[in-house]
């Protein structure tokens with residue numbers, strides 16, 4: 196056709212009546228690689244209306260049948276891993292192997308969610324009244340979990356497939372319908388993933404995928420009265436959404452500035468390996484990336500040398516070649532990262548490597564002797580640039596971590612488990628990893644941010660529960 200990917204509504208692939216499209220720029224070539232439909236507000240209205248109707252019958256389909264369909268979708272998703280991964284390579288410059296891993300992980304997530312759903316939703320509660328003062332045993336209360344209605348899922352560019360299914364699968368197993376608004380970079384991978392759900396045979400209208408410009412349909416979607424729940428992963432936009440959304444449950448996972456605190460007794464080889472993996476995988480474009488290293492001064496020189504030796508070995512280039520460091524997602528992102536690097540340079544940070552950039556490709560860079568007056572000490576580059584701050588006591592590290600607006604994850608390296616637990620308790624973050632870099636997975640673990648890092652908790656079980664509401668029926672005995 197005209198080379199514009201269609202959007203998905205009421206079980207069919209459609210062209211937008213707007214006649215407009217949105218280009219998807221390949222971060223490596225910086226040329227338009229795909230185009231998707233620029234949907235209109237009218238089309239959004241239609242999708243939400245259909246979703247509302249489809250949800251009512253979906254909720255009546257037995258739970259085990261809903262699970263069966265999800266298992267089917269998971270298997271189809273895995274069969275389609277190669278073409279979906281290919282999209283991830285072209286749209287978001289994810290290294291080829293990681294792109295495949297993302298799709299396989301997503302299939303596993305969908306299956307796990309189906310299994311978890313049949314168990315946790317297969318149970319309710321039974322309460323009796325005489326435990327509360329003044330009551331006889333004359334009231335029996337039966338509770339179960341009912342769906343919320345229409346769930347709006349908005350995943351970010353860095354995991355357009357995995358962070359979409361982490362919202363889609365819990366919503367569906369719990370009996371909700373689902374409207375997906377994928378990120379522009381990653382939209383075609385998401386459409387292909389939705390195609391797998393289409394092939395699995397879900398009822399028409401239950402799942403839809405609307406593409407388009409945030410300026411045209413963003414607020415319209417998030418403020419739509421037909422939406423009963425929003426699950427969002429991304430940046431500052433999430434704060435704006437929280438302020439504008441109606442009285443509906445919100446699940447938000449926003450930015451992070453995950454700190455890595457290193458004590459004097461730490462295994463420095465283990466630390467260096469985790470800093471490089473945690474700081475530089477997918478070129479630092481992970482919300483859970485290590486974003487600031489806080490190391491005891493007495494071991495800092497040795498650690499920095501070990502990290503440098505590993506950074507030098509990182510391959511830099513196109514995602515097709517499976518390079519470790521690939522172009523960052525957009526030119527404006529590269530410019531933002533460069534701004535942080537230049538600020539650190541003017542303020543006297545030590546450059547462990549030369550700063551190098553070609554287009555959106557930024558070579559990995561470790562900045563030593565970073566001080567709190569530098570922007571990079573606090574801001575999230577979302578790129579392959581990692582600041583090291585030297586500390587003289589653990590309290591200094593904890594203080595820096597807690598002074599951040601963010602509170603997603605953090606990590607601490609030490610052989611002393613008692614100290615590690617005390618430090619974990621003191622760190623104001625949703626998760627603290629002991630002796631490993633931050634990470635969201637395995638995908639059934641709870642995942643949450645404090646402060647500006649989010650609202651609520653994710654992970655398979657928490658997401659299923661969050662996308663339901665408790666309903667009770669009370670039997671009053673004579």
Ligand code: G3H
Nearest residue numbers: 353481482483634635636
């Ligand atoms: O970018 C945010 C993701 O939730 C991080 O997931 O730890 O598996 O990379 P990850």
